[in-house]
Amino acid sequence: MKGLGSLIRLNRWTVDERRRDLAELEKLRATLAARLRDLAREHSEQQEFVRDSTVVAIAWPAWAAANRATREKIAGSIDEVDDRIEIAREAVSSAWRELRKVENAMAGIEERRRLRRARIEQQTLDDVALEMYRRRDPA
Numbered sequence: 001m002k003g004l005g006s007l008i009r010l011n012r013w014t015v016d017e018r019r020r021d022l023a024e025l026e027k028l029r030a031t032l033a034a035r036l037r038d039l040a041r042e043h044s045e046q047q048e049f050v051r052d053s054t055v056v057a058i059a060w061p062a063w064a065a066a067n068r069a070t071r072e073k074i075a076g077s078i079d080e081v082d083d084r085i086e087i088a089r090e091a092v093s094s095a096w097r098e099l100r101k102v103e104n105a106m107a108g109i110e111e112r113r114r115l116r117r118a119r120i121e122q123q124t125l126d127d128v129a130l131e132m133y134r135r136r137d138p139a
Helices: 002-052 060-136
Strands: none
Touching: 002 060
16 A cells, blocks of 8 residues: 555656646747747748848848748757657656556555445444344343
8 A cells, every 4th residue: 555655656746747748848839830930920021021122132032041941940840849749648648547547556445445444343333233132132
């Protein structure tokens, strides 16, 4: 029983750690997605600016290529993070299942102990009642 309590604490800690890892990955993904949206918005804004200014149009192809390369790199990073998120979700799920197993084992042990105590208590009450009956009946 004492060992199961320690095992439950360890498994809860593991579940919490896996959840924290998952949350960090999801936060990283959100940051990358926001950066990707910012780059796309910046690209659109610069296109409008280039239409209005012929001087800036000279540097546009180089800037647009760099912007596109950066967006592709970030999109690749998002794909990698998505893969890591999927792995982290499976790790959380696995840790959760393991925790449930240990908690169910602990619950089973506690239930068996409760039933044993109830049986002993009932036997004691039956013995007292039988003794009281014997004392009342003179036969």
